Amino acid sequence: MKSEPSCYSIDDLKREKRGPWDGVRNYQARNFMRDDMQVGDRALFYHSNASDTGVVGEMEVASEAYPDPTQFDRKADHYDPKVTKNNPRWFLVDVSFVQKFPKTVTLHELKNDPFFKNMLLTQKGMRLSVQPVSKKHFEKILRTALS
Numbered sequence: 015m016k017s018e019p020s021c022y023s024i025d026d027l028k029r030e031k032r033g034p035w036d037g038v039r040n041y042q043a044r045n046f047m048r049d050d051m052q053v054g055d056r057a058l059f060y061h062s063n064a065s066d067t068g069v070v071g072e073m074e075v076a077s078e079a080y081p082d083p084t085q086f087d088r089k090a091d092h093y094d095p096k097v098t099k100n101n102p103r104w105f106l107v108d109v110s111f112v113q114k115f116p117k118t119v120t121l122h123e124l125k126n127d128p129f130f131k132n133m134l135l136t137q138k139g140m141r142l143s144v145q146p147v148s149k150k151h152f153e154k155i156l157r158t159a160l161s
Contacts, residue, residue: 015035015057015058015060015073015109015143015144016060016142016143016144017059017060017061017062017143018061018062018063018064019061019063019064020063023061024061024070024071024111024114025114027059027071027073027109027110027111028071028114030111031110032076032108032109032110032111033108033109034082034106034108034109035047035106035107035108035109035144036082036083036084036092036106037084037091037106038082038104038105038106038143039094039104040142040143040144042142043142043143043144044103044104044105046142046144046145046146047105047106047107047144048079048105050146051075051079051107052075052078053075053077053078054074054075055074055075056072056073056112056152057072057073057075057109058071058072058073058147058152058155059071059072059073060135061118062143066118067121068119068120068122068123068124069118069124069159070114070115070118071111071112071113071114071115072112072113072115072156073109073110073112074109074110074112075107075109076107076108076109076110077107077108078107079105079106079107080105080106080107081099081102081104081105081106082102082104082105082106084104085097085103085104086099086102092104115159115160116159116160118159119155119158119159121135121136123158124136124155129151129154130151130154133147133148133151134146134147
């Protein structure tokens with residue numbers, strides 16, 4: 015799950031302990047979050063548009079998907095005038111902090127390791143803010159980050 019650290023960082027989640035992963039406005043990313051994530055699933059926290067772009071920590075899915083309240087809030091950055099409370103379009107899950115990695119596993123490292131060649135994140139043009147990660151890729155990223 016990607017976020018720009020200037021908007022919401024791993025340190026913000028660490029301080030808050032739990033928070034909503036709001037503002038997702040891509041249908042495929044929304045579907046991954048809404049349809050595939052389950053309470054207790056682990057997720058990787060990825061800093062995009064950062065000096066060290068890459069995976070910076072681990073979090074846990076802490077709620078079932080529910081309508082993202084920012085879509086209804088006219089003052090919110092992610093307001094969507096086409097939705098109604100009876101017909102929401104955008105969903106989110108709450109996440110809870112698990113750990114901040116002692117080092118970032120950079121996008122450069124991932125793209126240059128043949129092990130990750132089939133990972134969505136390393137594919138050319140892949141810009142989704144929420145995407146699945148296979149168990150083998152997740153485990154190798156953890157080993158890399160903690161070694």
